Amino acid sequence: MGEESQAGDGKVVLKRKITLFNGVGIIIGTIIGSGIFISPAGVYLYTGSVAASLIIWLASGLLSTLGALCYAELGTSITRSGGDYAYIYTAFGPLPAFLRLWIALLIIRPTTQAIVALTFGNYVVKPFFPECDPPENAVRLLAAVCLCVLTAINCISVRWTMRIQDVFTTSKLLALVVIIISGLYYICIGNTQNFENAFAGEYSAGNIALAFYSGLFAFGGWNYLNFVTEELQDPYKNLPRAIWIALPLVTIIYVMANLAYFAVVTKMEMMANPAVAAIFGDRLFGNWSWVIPVFVALSTFGGVNGVLFTSARLFATGAQEGHMPAFFSLFHVDKQTPIPSLIFTVPQAPVIVLIDPVACSEGLDVN
Template sequence: MDEEGIRKRSSNQEPDETPITKSKSMKLQKEVGLLSGIGLIVGTVIGSGIFVSPKAVLANVGAVGPCLVIWAACGVLATLVTITLVNALSVKWASYIQNFFAVAKMVIVIIIIVSGIVLLAQGNTKNFNNSFDGPPLSVGTISLAFYNGLWAYSGWNQLNYITEELKNPNRNLPLCIGIGIPLVTVCYVLINISYFTVMTSTELLQSPAVAVTYGDRVLYPASWIVPLFVAFSAIGSANGTCFTASRLPYVAGREGHVLKVLSYINIKRLTPVPAIIFYGAVAMLYIIPGDINTLINYFSFTVWIFYGLTVLGLIVMRFTRKDLERPIRVPLIIPILVLFVSIVLVLAPIITAPELPYLYCVLFIISGLVFYVLFIHFKFSWAQKISKPITMHLQMLLEVVPPEDVPE
C-alpha cells in the first residue's frame, strides 16, 4: 500500500477515532492547555526520584544541611510498553492520564509533607542539630549529589518539546514552568525535611527505599499506601516523559536529522507513532543495567552533555543569528550559567572518580554518528536499499504518512 492508498483509507473512520476533515490537518494538534501543561511538568518531574534519590544525595554530601541545600539548588537550576501504546493512540488520553497521575502523586506528597510538619511541631528536630557537620566536601562528591538530585527533577525541560501541541505557547510555556518548577522545589525540600524528622542520616543511608521506610514509621498501619502511590508516581512520570520526549525524534525526522519515517503521523490518531515506538525502545535499553544508582549517574552524565551543547548553541546563535524571531527571550546570563554548571557536572566525576562506564556512555553517543553518516549525511546507496523497504513496511503496518495538510 503506497501513501495515496493510506490516505484513501482515512475516509473510513471508526466511530471512536478522530475524523480527518477540512478543519483537521496531518500534523500534531494543539491539545495541551495551561492546567495540562502545569500538570505535565509536575507529573513528569515527580516520579520515583524523590522517593529514591535522597539516599544517594545524602551519601555523597554526608550531612543533613548540605543535603537540603542540594535539593533546593536542583530546583533553582531546573527553573514504559503500555505507556507507549497510550501515547501512540491519543494525545488527549495521554494528557488525561497524566493529569490523573499528577493528582495521585500529589496526594502522597501532601501526606508526607503534612505528617512531617506535625512531627516537627511535636518537637522531632534532633536530626537537624549541627546539620552541616559531616565529612569534607569535594567538587566530585557535590557533582554526584547533584546527579541524583537532578534525576528527581528530570522533566523540568520537557514541556519545551511539545510547543506545537501547547495552546498559546508564548504565554503558557513560561507560565507553566514558572508555576510548576517552584511548586515541585518546595515539595521536594519539605519532603526531605519530613524524612529527616524520623530518620537519622545513618538510617536514611541504610534504607533500601526511603519513602517506604518513612511510611512504615509514620503511617502504620496505613503504610501500604506509600508503595502504591510511589508506583502511581513512577507511572505518571513515565507517561509524561514518553509524551514529551518522543517529540524529539519526531522533529529530528522532520528536519532531516534522522530517518524521515520518525516524523510520520498516524492518519487516524494524529500521533507520531514511529517516534513514540522508537522512544519506548530506547527507554527499554536504558533499564538494562538494573541498578538504579548506576542508571542515574550515567544517564545524568549523558544528558548534561547535551544540555551543555544545547545552551552553547543558544549562546552562539544569540550572536550569529541576531535576526531570528525570539518570542521567548531569556537573559544571556542564564544559558551561560547552565553551560558552566553542565561542564562541572560532566567533568568533575570523571576527574575525581574516573570509571570505565563513563567511556561507554561517550561511545554510545558517538555510535549515533555512525547511523547519521551512513543513512542521513552521505545517503549511501546500500543504506538507502535498507531504509526504503523498512519505511514502506512501517507505513503499511502503522498507517502513517508524512506530516502535511490533508488535501481538500
C-alpha cells in the same frame, strides 16, 4: 491552528490540544519519578549535614529553574517541537543535531523508559513480598506491560494521554503532601532530635559537587515540555507560565519532603539504606506502610507516560528534517498522534526490560 487537521496542501497540521494545566502536568510528571523517594540519601551521604542537604535541595531547584527559564526563552524563539534537537539544529547546524537525535534514539530515551518502568514494576509487586525482594521476572513483565499499555494510549488519543498525565501528576502530588504533613506533625509533637547539630558535616568541594549531582538528578525532566511546543496552546504565554508554576512547586515540595524525611529517619538509617521513603512509611504508617510503594508506583507510571509522549515528538521532528526515515514524521490524520514514531521507538524499552539483567538490577536504584 483551529480545528482543521489538514492544511490546504494536504499536510497534517497538529491541533494545539495541550493546555497550560497539561503543560504543568508534563513538567511535574516527568520531574517527579522515584527520585524523591530514594535520592535524599545520596545528597545526605556526601554532606553528612541535615542543614546542608536541605540547602542543596533548594539550590538544585533554583538552578533547575534557571535552566528551565532559558529553555522558555528558546521555546518562544524557536517554536518547533523537538526541544534540544531543534535548538541545536538551529544554532549549530544539522550534524550536531543528527548526533544528538540518534544518541537519544539509541541510548537516552529507551534506557530512561526502561528504568522508570522497572521501578514501577518493582513497587507494584513489592507490597505482595514485604519480607523479600520481588520476583525479577514479575517486575520485568509488569514493566513491559506498563510500556505497552501506555504506548497504545499514546497512539489512540492525545487527550487521553494528557488526562492520564494530569491524573497521575495530581496523585503523586497528593502523595507527597501526605508525606509532608505526616513529617511536619511528627516534628510538631516534639520529635526534633534529628535536627541537633544540623550544620555538622563534611564540606569538601568534591563532596558538595557529588551532593549536587544527586540533587540535580532528581530534578531531571524540566525541559520535556519543550519537546511538544507545536501542540501547546499559545506557547508564547503558556510555556513560560508552565515553567514558572511547575519548577517552584516541585522545589518547595522536594525541600519539604526532605524535611519530613529528616524528622523521621535517623542519620545512620539514611546513610545505610537509600529507600528513605520506605523507612519513613514503616515508622509512621505501621500497617499502612504499603501506601509508600503505591505512591512510588503512581509516580513512576506518570513519569513513563511523560517520557513516551515527548519522545515520539522528538523523533517525528527529526524525521521531518531528514535525519530519520520520513515514515516516522507521519501523524494520524484524525487522532493527531505520531503512531509510526511510537511503534518504532517504544519496543526498544521492553526489550531492555525483558532481556537485560544489568538494567533490571541497577535501574531500580536511580530516578
